[in-house]
Amino acid sequence: MVKKTWPLVLVALLLTMLALTGCGSTQNASGSDNGAEASTQPSAAASTDQPASSGEKMTIKLMHLWPAGSSKQHNMIVNQIIDEYQKANPNVTIKQEILDNEQYKNKLKVISASNELPDVGMTWAAGFLEPYVKGNLFAPLDDVLGDGFKDSFVSGTTEAYAIGGKTYALPLELNITPVYYNKAIFAKYNLQPPKTYDELKQIVKTLADNGVAPAALGNKDRWTGSLWYMYLADRLGGPETLKKAIDRSGSFEDPSLVKAAEEVQNLVNMNAFNKGFNGLSNDEGKSEFMNGKAAMYMMGTWELPNYTTNESVPKEFRDSIGFFKFPTIDGGKGNVDSWVGGPGVGLFVAENSKVKDEAKKFVKYFVKRWGEESVTQAGVIPATKVDTSKVNLPQMYIDVLNELGKASNITLFADVQMSPAVAQVHLNMIQALFGGEVKPADFAKKHEEALQQESGK
Amino acid sequence: MDKVMSDKRIIALYVLPALLLVLVLIYVPIVLTGYYGLMKWDGIGAMTFVGLDNYSRLVKDALFWKSAGHSFLLAAFSTLSLIGYLAVAMVLAGRIKGANLLRKIYLVPMLLSSVAIAQLWLKMYHPSNGMLNLVLQSLGMKEPIGWLSETSIVLLALFVPIIWQYAGFYILIYYAALTNIPSSLIEAARIDGATPWQVALRVKLPLIAGVIKVTIVLAIVGSLKYFDLIYVMTDGGPNGASEVMASYMYHQAFRSFDFGYGSAIGFFLLLTCLVVTWLIRRLTASGEEVQYS
Numbered sequence: 001m002v003k004k005t006w007p008l009v010l011v012a013l014l015l016t017m018l019a020l021t022g023c024g025s026t027q028n029a030s031g032s033d034n035g036a037e038a039s040t041q042p043s044a045a046a047s048t049d050q051p052a053s054s055g056e057k058m059t060i061k062l063m064h065l066w067p068a069g070s071s072k073q074h075n076m077i078v079n080q081i082i083d084e085y086q087k088a089n090p091n092v093t094i095k096q097e098i099l100d101n102e103q104y105k106n107k108l109k110v111i112s113a114s115n116e117l118p119d120v121g122m123t124w125a126a127g128f129l130e131p132y133v134k135g136n137l138f139a140p141l142d143d144v145l146g147d148g149f150k151d152s153f154v155s156g157t158t159e160a161y162a163i164g165g166k167t168y169a170l171p172l173e174l175n176i177t178p179v180y181y182n183k184a185i186f187a188k189y190n191l192q193p194p195k196t197y198d199e200l201k202q203i204v205k206t207l208a209d210n211g212v213a214p215a216a217l218g219n220k221d222r223w224t225g226s227l228w229y230m231y232l233a234d235r236l237g238g239p240e241t242l243k244k245a246i247d248r249s250g251s252f253e254d255p256s257l258v259k260a261a262e263e264v265q266n267l268v269n270m271n272a273f274n275k276g277f278n279g280l281s282n283d284e285g286k287s288e289f290m291n292g293k294a295a296m297y298m299m300g301t302w303e304l305p306n307y308t309t310n311e312s313v314p315k316e317f318r319d320s321i322g323f324f325k326f327p328t329i330d331g332g333k334g335n336v337d338s339w340v341g342g343p344g345v346g347l348f349v350a351e352n353s354k355v356k357d358e359a360k361k362f363v364k365y366f367v368k369r370w371g372e373e374s375v376t377q378a379g380v381i382p383a384t385k386v387d388t389s390k391v392n393l394p395q396m397y398i399d400v401l402n403e404l405g406k407a408s409n410i411t412l413f414a415d416v417q418m419s420p421a422v423a424q425v426h427l428n429m430i431q432a433l434f435g436g437e438v439k440p441a442d443f444a445k446k447h448e449e450a451l452q453q454e455s456g457k
Numbered sequence: 458m459d460k461v462m463s464d465k466r467i468i469a470l471y472v473l474p475a476l477l478l479v480l481v482l483i484y485v486p487i488v489l490t491g492y493y494g495l496m497k498w499d500g501i502g503a504m505t506f507v508g509l510d511n512y513s514r515l516v517k518d519a520l521f522w523k524s525a526g527h528s529f530l531l532a533a534f535s536t537l538s539l540i541g542y543l544a545v546a547m548v549l550a551g552r553i554k555g556a557n558l559l560r561k562i563y564l565v566p567m568l569l570s571s572v573a574i575a576q577l578w579l580k581m582y583h584p585s586n587g588m589l590n591l592v593l594q595s596l597g598m599k600e601p602i603g604w605l606s607e608t609s610i611v612l613l614a615l616f617v618p619i620i621w622q623y624a625g626f627y628i629l630i631y632y633a634a635l636t637n638i639p640s641s642l643i644e645a646a647r648i649d650g651a652t653p654w655q656v657a658l659r660v661k662l663p664l665i666a667g668v669i670k671v672t673i674v675l676a677i678v679g680s681l682k683y684f685d686l687i688y689v690m691t692d693g694g695p696n697g698a699s700e701v702m703a704s705y706m707y708h709q710a711f712r713s714f715d716f717g718y719g720s721a722i723g724f725f726l727l728l729t730c731l732v733v734t735w736l737i738r739r740l741t742a743s744g745e746e747v748q749y750s
Contacts, residue, residue: 109501131502131714134502135501219606220694276601276602278695279584288585293585429696
């Protein structure tokens with residue numbers, strides 16, 4: 001009997017050991033990684049002046065959100081840039097970790113709590129960035145921006161990543177929000193892109209009377225409806241009113257912001273949007289436009305490939321799409337060249353990275369090369385300036401880039417401008433506003449309360 | 458073997474791995490959640506101790522109570538639906554033709570992942586080209602219904618797939634319990650002249666009372682902490698009309714970056730589940746337990 005028990009005990013022991021070493025070995029691996037990085041740190045610091053010459057090996061960890069599956073072009077460019085960099089700097093290995101958008105956000109949160117951020121990673125501007133900067137997790141990148149590098153960015157883009165006068169990330173993308181429209185539908189009902197808001201309302205009326213959904217909207221995602229509100233607020237009150245309401249130098253109960261909310265409900269009552277928009281995701285809303293059921297679609301310029309180069313969209317449809325700027329409103333303070341938009345993701349360098357200097361060099365290189373490659377290869381409008389005379393691009397891109405050149409203002413997406421908690425109030429209120437469950441005055445009041453509570457803290 | 462089992466140290470050794478896993482994966486996080494619930498914490502920066510502030514905020518938070526109400530409503534609906542499942546299981550266990558096939562058909566939703574079910578129902582509920590609206594419109598309805606965008610019906614529209622999703626699971630449990638009843642008991646009842654109704658209500662039902670109690674606990678606790686379909690289909694919207702406790706907790710913690718408050722909600726949710734479980738057990742403890750023999 002005793003003999004029989006021993007194998008059992010042994011198996012149990014082995015199993016527990018396996019379980020323990022299973023965890024242990026990964027720790028060891030990462031531990032030795034850290035060791036290697038630590039040992040190369042002095043040389044990394046030394047090698048900033050003369051790149052690639054000092055041969056000590058180092059690894060830069062890069063975490064990004066462009067998997068080969070869902071963002072093929074992006075992923076390809078990232079790999080291409082990494083290859084180039086590794087060839088030029090044979091002592092540097094760049095290790096990628098790739099996650100989808102939502103997972104990326106969640107993971108970033110989790111690893112920042114345990115202070116294990118990758119050396120280089122992606123972040124969003126303003127409100128998203130703030131807690132990380134407050135937690136001292138991102139390194140300031142102002143030294144990278146020196147030597148005139150800052151001038152290669154479209155003005156106003158790096159500022160979105162600045163907190164307390166220091167810039168904490170370098171933007172890769174820049175998006176503005178035009179209204180796309182289906183020329184075929186417009187032609188059928190003899191319509192022209194609107195120059196004034198009254199014309200836009202007239203278009204909405206004509207289309208709605210003829211049983212065509214005037215504008216596609218998927219407001220389950222809520223920021224989609226926020227775009228419409230932001231434009232109305234901008235055209236009525238000028239770009240400063242909303243900005244000031246959010247940074248607390250103004251008030252959200254400003255008459256123009258209340259009026260903008262009223263206008264949203266007017267549009268809803270005119271049936272300006274497809275049916276059931278509050279229960280549809282942005283993708284579902286978009287499909288109304290892509291199927292030719294809706295005539296207009298207000299969305300960021302990240303949609304441009306669908307109307308130009310994306311082969312999986314029928315050519316006939318792509319050719320029938322144009323865009324117009326959100327029209328001005330009579331008596332409003334906004335002008336037509338003021339855009340809602342903003343930089344998308346930017347690259348940060350972790351404050352406690354063991355290879356900070358090399359990581360900064362890589363970020364600079366990446367942003368530069370990304371600016372050169374992304375617009376032609378992936379149809380991304382980079383935050384760095386593009387010389388339209390040198391690149392071969394579809395006309396729609398050139399039009400957008402030219403518009404960007406004469407933009408009088410770019411107002412950052414409201415939910416990015418606000419702190420996360422206030423942004424949630426804003427987004428829920430947008431849904432309620434579009435659903436007709438809240439009065440414009442209460443809409444403004446709820447915002448004011450949330451903003452006040454936040455700033456009171 | 459007897460010798461092994463009599464040695465306390467060996468028993469401890471065998472129990473240890475499982476115990477460690479349970480401790481590390483369940484009890485430690487619970488304690489931590491309780492601890493975070495006492496903090497003001499954005500999930501990244503430093504924590505500050507705020508005592509019971511989060512809980513006093515919870516008590517006053519109208520949005521939270523609205524979502525708690527939705528959770529309890531779901532619990533009520535899923536408990537009521539148990540009656541339907543039980544009826545179906547009785548019929549299936551009654552040796553009707555094709556019972557085997559039907560049982561498998563009922564089980565299929567159980568095999569689908571929640572997200573797949575959500576996508577399926579999203580398509581059915583689609584306002585302009587969803588199956589439901591197309592059928593209703595062909596029957597003469599004029600305006601399409603926004604199943605997931607009307608605040609007054611979104612919650613009920615969500616309950617349907619949730620209840621549908623778990624049908625197979627409960628039917629299977631009841632079916633197993635019912636087929637376990639010795640046929641001699643049922644035959645004896647029949648010989649004594651009991652009608653099928655009497656057999657069902659007076660013989661079968663008391664014999665599976667224990668199982669029914671368990672399913673009631675499962676249904677109610679499962680409903681109170683329900684999250685997945687709601688998260689995928691409406692994300693608690695429009696404007697909180699379909700928010701339940703778990704989704705509200707998620708939104709507070711991961712969208713508003715308020716981990717302290719999110720943890721407090723989570724801890725409260727746990728306490729609610731414990732209290733409700735205890736209450737159900739108290740209420741259904743009928744003293745006499747019916748046995749087979």
